[in-house]
Amino acid sequence: MTHADPRALVEALDDWARRTDWVDWVEIGGSIGRGAGDELSDVDAGIGVLGLADHPGRIDDARTAMDAFAPVAASLTQILGGDTTHLISVYEDGRQLSLVVLDAEARQGLPPQAVATVDKSGRLSRSLDQSRWDADEATVREWAFLAWIAIGDAARHRLRGRTWRALHALTDARDHLWRLWAHSHGLAFPMFGAVTVENAGADLPPGIEATHPGDLSTAAIHRALTALARLLEPYTAGDLAALADTVRARLDLLESSISTA
Incomplete structure (x- = not known):
């Protein structure tokens, strides 16, 4: 196993999101979102999909994109309820990407300890109070x-x-x-x-x-x-x-x- 930089996964996710017209935003949380990430960090991310309820196949499209970022060891899909799905990919080099896929309108601000790396419509432009x-x-x-x-x-x-x-x-x-x-x-x-x-x-x-x-x-x-x-x-x-x-x-x-x- 190599010590590949998990932040390269963030870059790959962002590049794909910018090219994909139905992805409105990308949010990065966890240690990388807090600015405390290192080579052992997992990537905890979320994407906002435009019109997800009308286009459920976007979830499979997101999985396909994730699997193209690096050779995959194993993956898992979890249904979290409603229109929210959690996609997990563990790559052969040891990195892990956990991607929550939800409708773009579900986010009207940025949670604490997270950063918006893509925000096409400005939905994540304001900070949500931790309260x-x-x-x-x-x-x-x-x-x-x-x-x-x-x-x-x-x-x-x-x-x-x-x-x-x-x-x-x-x-x-x-x-x-x-x-x-x-x-x-x-x-x-x-x-x-x-x-x-x-x-x-x-x-x-x-x-x-x-x-x-x-x-x-x-x-x-x-x-x-x-x-x-x-x-x-x-x-x-x-x-x-x-x-x-x-x-x-x-x-x-x-x-x-x-x-x-």
């Missing part, structure tokens, strides 16, 4: 609620000897904590959790390392869950306090199983 991607109170409560539920699930699964289900639930709870942390620090796209925090170079939750068990023993998973519960406390208010007490009782059962083993 439209902020979590509202209901979403924040949901993240905290689900984090506590996942902690309880992890304890239950470990008590039953279902170690990998316990680890999966613990990871799920930690992912929700990352989202809460990103939101509390006013970071863009808090729903992406740890990705958002690290991309922003923000402080990490204090003691987050302790939420990762050193092994799969009951004691190690109990310590990790207890550390995670402590980090969730600032986001636990109102009726969630009663939920937290209920989950802590299950953690106590898990602790008791260690002492009696």
Whole structure:
């Protein structure tokens, strides 16, 4: 595998888009969009197609164009809903292009941490405020609620000897904590959790390392869950306090199983 420059894929995509009359704009996000890309970066892009609903074959045309940029190792098409399709191509040289294809009118501005490399009609000429991607109170409560539920699930699964289900639930709870942390620090796209925090170079939750068990023993998973519960406390208010007490009782059962083993 060579270290081909992923930015060459951006140039190829832009050149094709400029020549293609039904492509109105190209948007580049991810690390390259933020200006932090390197030779290991994937290319996260979107294109706006004019009249996509009336011309669904444009998706296949976009796939054909992507496959011509470099020899392809494998590709995948994901239907995201509505008129939005996600095309992924992994090239033999290791580069990856993830292209979201949507109707041109779906974008009326440029999201944070993205750049418009082609904008024929000026739809991306204004910046969209990051607040439209902020979590509202209901979403924040949901993240905290689900984090506590996942902690309880992890304890239950470990008590039953279902170690990998316990680890999966613990990871799920930690992912929700990352989202809460990103939101509390006013970071863009808090729903992406740890990705958002690290991309922003923000402080990490204090003691987050302790939420990762050193092994799969009951004691190690109990310590990790207890550390995670402590980090969730600032986001636990109102009726969630009663939920937290209920989950802590299950953690106590898990602790008791260690002492009696």
